[in-house]
Amino acid sequence: MSVDLDDPGLQAPPDSPNGHVELAPMRPGALRWNDVAIFLGAAVSSLSLVWLVYERLAPTSGALGFLICWVLTFLLVYWIVVREVDGPLVATDKLVAVGIGIVAVGLLVPLVSILVYIIYQGLHALTVGFFLRDMTGISPQQPASAGGAAHAIVGSLEQVGLALVISVPIGITAAVYMNEVRGRMTRAVRTFVNAMSGVPSIVAGLFIYAIWLLQFHHSFSGFAAALALSILMLPTVARTAEEVLRLVPDGLREASLALGSPEWRTTWSVVLPTARSGLVTAVILGMARAVGETAPLIMTSFGTQTMNWNPFSGAQQSLPLFVWQQYQLGGGAVGTPGFLRAFTGAFALIMVVLILFVIARLFGRSKFSSR
Amino acid sequence: MDDAPGAALATSDAAGPRAISRNRTTADRVYRGVAAAGGMVTFVVLFLIGLFLVIRSVAALQVAGLKFFTTASWPPALTEHSQFGIAAIVYYTVEIALIALAIAVPVSIATALFIAEYAPRQIRKPLTSLVDLLAAVPSLIYGLWGFFYLQPKMVGISEWLNMHLGFIPIFQVTERLFTSSPFIAGVVVSLMVVPISTSVMREVFSQTPQGEKEAALALGGTRWGMVRKVVLPFGVGGMIGGSMLGLGRALGETIAVAIIISPLLTISPHILQSGGNSVAAWIALRFSESTGGLPLSALMAAGLTLFLLTLGVNVIASFIVSRSRSGSGIEI
Numbered sequence: 001m002s003v004d005l006d007d008p009g010l011q012a013p014p015d016s017p018n019g020h021v022e023l024a025p026m027r028p029g030a031l032r033w034n035d036v037a038i039f040l041g042a043a044v045s046s047l048s049l050v051w052l053v054y055e056r057l058a059p060t061s062g063a064l065g066f067l068i069c070w071v072l073t074f075l076l077v078y079w080i081v082v083r084e085v086d087g088p089l090v091a092t093d094k095l096v097a098v099g100i101g102i103v104a105v106g107l108l109v110p111l112v113s114i115l116v117y118i119i120y121q122g123l124h125a126l127t128v129g130f131f132l133r134d135m136t137g138i139s140p141q142q143p144a145s146a147g148g149a150a151h152a153i154v155g156s157l158e159q160v161g162l163a164l165v166i167s168v169p170i171g172i173t174a175a176v177y178m179n180e181v182r183g184r185m186t187r188a189v190r191t192f193v194n195a196m197s198g199v200p201s202i203v204a205g206l207f208i209y210a211i212w213l214l215q216f217h218h219s220f221s222g223f224a225a226a227l228a229l230s231i232l233m234l235p236t237v238a239r240t241a242e243e244v245l246r247l248v249p250d251g252l253r254e255a256s257l258a259l260g261s262p263e264w265r266t267t268w269s270v271v272l273p274t275a276r277s278g279l280v281t282a283v284i285l286g287m288a289r290a291v292g293e294t295a296p297l298i299m300t301s302f303g304t305q306t307m308n309w310n311p312f313s314g315a316q317q318s319l320p321l322f323v324w325q326q327y328q329l330g331g332g333a334v335g336t337p338g339f340l341r342a343f344t345g346a347f348a349l350i351m352v353v354l355i356l357f358v359i360a361r362l363f364g365r366s367k368f369s370s371r
Numbered sequence: 372m373d374d375a376p377g378a379a380l381a382t383s384d385a386a387g388p389r390a391i392s393r394n395r396t397t398a399d400r401v402y403r404g405v406a407a408a409g410g411m412v413t414f415v416v417l418f419l420i421g422l423f424l425v426i427r428s429v430a431a432l433q434v435a436g437l438k439f440f441t442t443a444s445w446p447p448a449l450t451e452h453s454q455f456g457i458a459a460i461v462y463y464t465v466e467i468a469l470i471a472l473a474i475a476v477p478v479s480i481a482t483a484l485f486i487a488e489y490a491p492r493q494i495r496k497p498l499t500s501l502v503d504l505l506a507a508v509p510s511l512i513y514g515l516w517g518f519f520y521l522q523p524k525m526v527g528i529s530e531w532l533n534m535h536l537g538f539i540p541i542f543q544v545t546e547r548l549f550t551s552s553p554f555i556a557g558v559v560v561s562l563m564v565v566p567i568s569t570s571v572m573r574e575v576f577s578q579t580p581q582g583e584k585e586a587a588l589a590l591g592g593t594r595w596g597m598v599r600k601v602v603l604p605f606g607v608g609g610m611i612g613g614s615m616l617g618l619g620r621a622l623g624e625t626i627a628v629a630i631i632i633s634p635l636l637t638i639s640p641h642i643l644q645s646g647g648n649s650v651a652a653w654i655a656l657r658f659s660e661s662t663g664g665l666p667l668s669a670l671m672a673a674g675l676t677l678f679l680l681t682l683g684v685n686v687i688a689s690f691i692v693s694r695s696r697s698g699s700g701i702e703i
Binding site: 062063064065068089090092093096097099100101103104107108110111113114117118121169170171172173174176177178180181183185186188189191192193194195196197198199200201202203204206207210211214215231234235238262263264267285288289291292293294295298299320323324327332334339342343346349350353356357361 | 401426500502625670689
């Protein structure tokens with residue numbers, strides 16, 4: 001909306017000559033002190049009311065319930081007050097706006113809660129040895145300071161690396177087909193990529209187990225895990241890469257073709273380099289998805305207690321699998337060595353995901369990949 | 372204009388303008404072929420997944436027949452004569468997914484509307500990033516947090532629901548054990564569904580024609596009136612499609628559910644009570660003890676069921692989004 005509300009022609013005259021009461025001019029989007037006061041007043045009064053009833057009068061307790069009651073009471077009080085001041089139409093409008101805002105901002109609560117809880121619990125048992133030692137000869141009863149997850153970290157790096165080598169070329173090729181070549185099967189390929197992104201991770205694991213271990217008689221290995229992970233990464237990479245390629249200006253393609261380059265040369269030397277930073281984002285987002293996957297690893301790399309540098313032979317550990325197995329050894333009880341090891345692993349895992357995510361955002365900020 | 376300089380030049384060395392060849396060079400044909408092959412890998416993989424799951428589940432399906440889908444029990448040691456099936460497991464999978472959707476759909480619609488219509492322009496991008504970050508948190512982390520941190524807090528809410536809304540059948544319990552319930556699993560799964568549904572709905576809402584929105588406001592509508600009469604009807608396809616994509620994700624959720632739920636093989640409608648199941652979690656939990664022959668084949672059959680279920684839901688979802696007015700320009 002480009003109407004300038006400060007335009008003098010739209011304002012009511014300051015003093016009406018014929019003595020009629022003029023309503024003050026009002027900008028619909030403007031924030032009035034009145035509104036802020038009503039908002040804060042409703043928040044404080046509902047907080048006091050809920051505290052009195054919830055904590056003192058009713059036999060209820062618990063922070064989560066308190067928060068829910070407070071939000072509901074606040075919305076009710078706010079609606080009643082705005083209705084008194086501005087009428088029912090405005091009251092409904094503002095109630096919805098505030099309610100939607102609370103829900104959206106409320107999404108931060110679980111996110112922050114997860115990060116804080118995992119980091120808090122993980123830092124408890126974090127030692128340097130966690131990154132240097134494996135679990136060879138460590139019994140589950142030994143304290144969490146014994147042993148470490150070096151074997152899991154190495155396994156995760158190798159498996160995700162191999163999965164990248166498999167899925168990134170295929171994913172970007174598929175994206176090139178969907179956006180640059182636009183052949184007869186473009187719609188079909190897009191549907192398949194969408195369908196593939198919905199494949200549950202456990203099914204990817206079962207499939208690799210059925211084809212790689214049962215059909216071709218290989219044993220558990222990091223490579224089998226990488227195959228399963230690349231099934232999960234491929235659609236993420238393909239979809240994100242396609243979105244990025246779509247942002248490359250058509251003028252660049254046409255300029256290249258007009259200069260006489262063949263299509264492959266245009267894609268290889270103009271389109272892909274232009275989209276480079278966005279493609280890096282696509283790859284990193286795929287990595288972030290793959291590094292935390294647990295379910296397919298149970299039936300492909302199986303997990304082990306000792307360091308296995310070779311991803312092509314023998315069972316291999318990885319961070320999510322380490323966390324899962326330690327959680328099971330801990331038996332769901334708080335404070336056991338298994339619990340502490342699981343949370344230290346979870347801490348390392350979430351740090352990796354956070355770092356990957358931040359790198360992806362930084363790369364994604366360059367000029368061609370931002371909308 | 373016969374004497375234009377260009378025309379004179381062109382006619383001077385040849386009989387007419389150069390013929391434009393529409394034939395692609397060999398290199399370009401190879402390039403198109405390679406790209407098409409890359410695209411078809413997705414199809415081949417999907418086909419192979421279906422094929423190999425079918426091959427491996429034949430043994431179990433031959434023993435159990437169609438009763439595989441109607442039997443609730445799954446004895447620890449499967450033999451040729453045991454009764455086993457996934458009725459209870461599928462029932463709880465759908466139950467948890469529906470609980471997750473009941474929470475996630477309203478939250479996703481509200482968040483998507485907030486990002487697309489209500490939020491100040493400066494915080495739209497950070498908010499989108501935060502929603503994406505929720506999607507990047509591994510399922511394992513959700514499970515640990517849900518089990519150790521959220522569950523003790525949710526038990527109070529479960530008790531309250533049971534005490535005050537206990538007349539509704541699903542809120543009844545037969546024994547007062549409120550941990551590891553489908554309700555708590557559903558709440559945790561809903562957090563994983565929200566980012567997926569939100570991103571689809573946000574895309575759709577932001578495609579609403581500016582002219583229609585301005586027309587609603589110019590007619591004197593409030594912002595809520597504009598959203599209710601223009602944005603929501605326009606985005607209805609995206610809302611349905613986004614919810615179904617979320618359903619697909621919720622059905623396939625493995626580790627978080629495996630951590631929270633305590634496996635149960637009898638069908639019970641009490642969502643607040645301990646005990647539930649999910650196909651994916653069941654496979655993950657039973658895999659290590661299901662070596663060889665029939666037990667493994669039965670798990671493969673369960674995996675095949677899950678694969679077909681999620682595939683169907685996802686294909687219908689993308690069909691709905693791409694056929695709706697709002698989603699025609701959107702890929703999900």
